[in-house]
Amino acid sequence: MYKNILLIIILFFSIELINAKTIYVASDGNDSNNGSITNPYKTFQKAVSEMFAGDVCIIRGGVYTEPLIINKNGTSSNYITIKAADGETVEIKATNSVNGWQLHTGNIYKANVNMTIDKRFRAIYHNNEYMDLARWPNNTDNNRWTINSTPVTNGDGSHFVVNNVPNIDWTDGYVYYLGAHSGASWTRTITSSTSTTINHTGVNINQWPFNPHNPTVWRNYPNNNRGQLFLFNKLEALDYAREWYYDKANNMLYFQPADGIMPIDGTVEYAVNKFTLELKGDYIKIEGLNFFGGSAKIHNNADNNQILNCQIIHGSEGHDDLTNNSAQVGEAALEILGANTIVKGCTINHSSANGITVANWSGAHNTIIEGNYISNIDYLGIHSKPISSSANNVKVLKNTIINAGRDGMTVGGTGSEIAYNDVSNSQLINxxxxxxxxxxxxxxxxxxxxxxxxxxxxxxxxxxxxxxxxxxxxxxxxxxxxxxxxxxxxxxxxxxxxxxxxxxxxxxxxxxxxxxxxxxxxxxxxxxxxxxxxxxxxxxxxxxxxxxxxxxxxxxxxxxxxxxxxxxxxxxxxxxxxxxxxxxxxxxxxxxxxxxxxxxxxxxxxxxxxxxxxxxxxxxxxxxxxxxLSIADIVIDKSLKLFPNPTNNSLNIKVTHAINKASINIYTLMGQLVKTVKIDNATSSELVVDVNNLSSGTYLLKIITDNTTRTSKFIKL
The missing domain is CATH 2.160.20.10 (Single-stranded right-handed beta-helix, Pectin lyase-like)
Known part of the structure; x- marks a missing residue:
């Protein structure tokens, strides 16, 4: 009997392997095709509908605006795999292009757009760069880490007193406030205004986080005795480069480009979907895909999934919840609610809130976050982090994290391990x-x-x-x-x-x-x-x-x-x-x-x-x-610091002891080799590596001897 059961199990998995197939998707495909490499499907939805455990979907290079949603299950031995074609770049965007611009007034242009996404998550990008919702004071230095605010001189739980408020009706606009204590910010809807007063929907200043983050609390801090604020989301405030405003009643987008010239059709994009990727099944593997303008989410009870060597850029943009009472939000570029998840080799860059969240309430335990580059997280200046994990038995290993509004990371679940992470330049706002x-x-x-x-x-x-x-x-x-x-x-x-x-x-x-x-x-x-x-x-x-x-x-x-x-x-x-x-x-x-x-x-x-x-x-x-180590340490003397950017044309690399043969390899963050310098019989000396032919950006430098990497460091050019 037991032999028969074993035979049935072996036959089941053998059939599963035999039936496993490869499906192709291309931007110029057709869902009436058969999904082969020569006749690919056009949509992710069609490809996923044809997939079962063990199947592989290869996405050809191109730009896609359809969310990738997988609601199928693989098995522990036969994952459902969706990946980019070798050597090709796949970009999945949660945005649509804006066309049909016309002059509004001055350097401000307008176009008809139907924004259906929740107003919290409305976002505009020009040439893939994030633009500012119309505001006062203006973002004059084009730096999202400087608040560019005005001091609060008085107030309470329902109003602020400030000087020189622009003479417009701020009703239904928003006020962003960061208390003098500077531990957390909050945002509320403006109910009325004068030249010196901003009334808003109110907070309870006797409860955390509004105590002590409110204007009744006085601190002897430079130009910040009672906190600071800026006002935003009014058309009348659109008076500066890189600002925009959306009139929902008339479906009209207003935008002032940095150069004051009418935007070329297709260069301005607006957020359409909150998520670019959603995993709703088990045993799914996502490899080598680039996501832009929307978050990735692994849903509750979607377990044993892997996200490998992907990019998520501007994953979660927008402003704070207007009724937030907790000093934190759940949004992230990557939200993990399922257990036994692996996130490895990914790049996450730019998020108003969190980078990666791993939730305890959903049972996202036994997750591994390893070897990722995470940067520019928490522009809101609230309790958000590049990595925020409350689940149990989570491993956070070998990540590089740079630039955060508050903490560099938080890991608080029982039995977790945090090891070999390089975390820097946090506390930029808080x-x-x-x-x-x-x-x-x-x-x-x-x-x-x-x-x-x-x-x-x-x-x-x-x-x-x-x-x-x-x-x-x-x-x-x-x-x-x-x-x-x-x-x-x-x-x-x-x-x-x-x-x-x-x-x-x-x-x-x-x-x-x-x-x-x-x-x-x-x-x-x-x-x-x-x-x-x-x-x-x-x-x-x-x-x-x-x-x-x-x-x-x-x-x-x-x-x-x-x-x-x-x-x-x-x-x-x-x-x-x-x-x-x-x-x-x-x-x-x-x-x-x-x-x-x-x-x-x-x-x-x-x-x-x-x-x-x-x-x-x-x-x-x-x-x-x-x-x-079996060879001498090799020290990068220059261009090592990631913040602020250096402007060197070369790297000076000091070999502290003699070595016979080695190579210095420079890679992009996605692993593409862009430059190799050979070392032959080097003694204690300096080697100069020319980097004039490399574009600005962050690179990984590796020292390799006998096909073994001995040391590696990041450089930013």
Missing amino acids: SDSGIFYTVGNANLKNIVLHHNWFHDATAPSYSHEVGNPGKAAGIYLDNNSKGYTVHHNVVWNVSWTGYQVNWNNTHLDFFHNTIWNAQNATGTWINGYTQENNKVYNNFSSTGDWFSEADASAFDIQSNLITAASPFENVNNQNFMPKEGSAVVNQAMTISGFTKPYKGSAPDIGAYEFGGTQWTAGINAIEDTGNA
């Missing part, structure tokens, strides 16, 4: 936040945070008193965080504390971390709570002290070092490997129950071990094996 940030509860989270680089975060000057630090922490375990093991991380160039812990923190282990150039090593706000069972062992900091405000029994502090004298190879080039014989070498204690490979008579203090691995973080990170 304050009182962290490059890594989380909030706890009554439970031990059993979260491990290790081998990450958290760096270069300075809270805006308007968020703190002159002479006081801006509250941008490296690792911020906020209210009641419990059960975190934090080891082998490097925090550098932050304007506040390396570690910040608040309220009832218990069972926190800080082992073998390095903090360089922070305002203080650590900080805590106890606020009347109890802290206990916390350990701080074998950490290095260049400044500050270890939880001096806490009760002495709350933190067990042993074998750490604070000194301004660098014991490292080259901190200016972010080389935190210990120098031979320096003050950190062989000076750490062994920690019972914690495995730490070491080379000398005892472990080293800090995140790196002399003679051990010079591990790296971010995409293509080098993992810490405990052993040194």
